[in-house]
Amino acid sequence: MASLLKKPLKLALVQLATGADKAANLARARSRVLEASKSGANLIVLPECFNSPYGCQYFPSYAETLLPHPPSKTDSPSYHALSALAAESKAYLLGGSIPEYVPSTKKYYNTSLFFSPKGDLLATHRKVHLFDIDIPGKITFRESDVLSPGNKVTLVELPEYGKIALAICYDIRFPELATIAARKGCFLLLYPGAFNLTTGALHWELQARARAMDNQVYVGLCSPARDMEASYNAWGHSMVVDPNAKVLCEAGEKEEVVYAELKGEAIEETRKGIPIYTQRRFDVYPDVSKGDIKFDE
Ligand SMILES: NC(=O)CCC(=O)C(=O)O
Numbered sequence: 508m509a510s511l512l513k514k515p516l517k518l519a520l521v522q523l524a525t526g527a528d529k530a531a532n533l534a535r536a537r538s539r540v541l542e543a544s545k546s547g548a549n550l551i552v553l554p555e556c557f558n559s560p561y562g563c564q565y566f567p568s569y570a571e572t573l574l575p576h577p578p579s580k581t582d583s584p585s586y587h588a589l590s591a592l593a594a595e596s597k598a599y600l601l602g603g604s605i606p607e608y609v610p611s612t613k614k615y616y617n618t619s620l621f622f623s624p625k626g627d628l629l630a631t632h633r634k635v636h637l638f639d640i641d642i643p644g645k646i647t648f649r650e651s652d653v654l655s656p657g658n659k660v661t662l663v664e665l666p667e668y669g670k671i672a673l674a675i676c677y678d679i680r681f682p683e684l685a686t687i688a689a690r691k692g693c694f695l696l697l698y699p700g701a702f703n704l705t706t707g708a709l710h711w712e713l714q715a716r717a718r719a720m721d722n723q724v725y726v727g728l729c730s731p732a733r734d735m736e737a738s739y740n741a742w743g744h745s746m747v748v749d750p751n752a753k754v755l756c757e758a759g760e761k762e763e764v765v766y767a768e769l770k771g772e773a774i775e776e777t778r779k780g781i782p783i784y785t786q787r788r789f790d791v792y793p794d795v796s797k798g799d800i801k802f803d804e
Pocket of ligand 1: 555637638675676677678680700701702703706707710
């Protein structure tokens with residue numbers, strides 16, 4: 508069987524310190540992405556809401572308009588900054604997410620943008636599962652007060668490497684997305700995400716390792732750096748997990764770039780040793796990757 512990952516890939520996660528100044532966030536992202544590309548990264552990831560603070564009160568004022576494609580520089584400075592940066596760094600670049608506004612429907616989304624090493628937009632992913640939680644005395648958050656959900660599974664083909672899946676933060680709690688992506692042949696699931704001090708301590712690493720273990724693929728989670736002065740305190744701890752659920756690299760809480768070398772053999776060896784791939788009982792339960800699924804491939 509052909510390898511899901513055709514050749515080794517160096518993945519970089521940029522755990523960016525973001526603030527209120529969008530231009531400063533973009534400039535900071537640029538210098539960290541260029542640093543990662545100088546270190547040989549082939550695929551570089553920026554966090555959820557990398558160009559703005561994270562919070563419902565911020566989404567409208569930071570939102571950019573992406574459609575019709577390509578957007579003007581006024582409609583989406585972040586699109587143009589990311590496109591130029593991908594081309595300059597000659598690496599695939601995932602702009603973890605930005606708040607997006609669609610004037611025709613007056614809807615806001617939490618949207619990531621994925622660029623080729625030539626600076627072409629290959630995919631966008633609108634967060635499918637909105638972060639609405641209420642843990643009394645700890646954290647209440649309702650993205651759905653402002654945002655609308657996306658409605659597709661996003662898979663992207665990188666011709667020299669293979670297929671990857673894009674999702675955002677709270678999407679990781681819904682294992683169906685990960686399973687569908689893995690069964691469709693992805694070698695890597697990427698989740699830019701801003702967990703917080705409550706749920707980060709509980710579930711950040713557990714979710715990453717669970718998605719990797721269940722699906723025997725690589726998983727990357729990229730957080731903003733923690734800022735205790737901000738209204739929302741991101742967990743940090745960006746990490747890459749291997750197909751055997753082992754953490755390959757992990758950031759601390761501050762701004763940092765972490766790297767991992769991904770290899771196709773690791774997926775094959777894991778699946779050979781524990782062959783759940785050939786042991787599924789679709790005569791007992793359904794295959795979630797079959798049926799009426801909305802894809803953007
Ligand atoms: N930005 C998010 O979606 C946060 C998700 C989160 O913290 C969680 O626990 O899930």
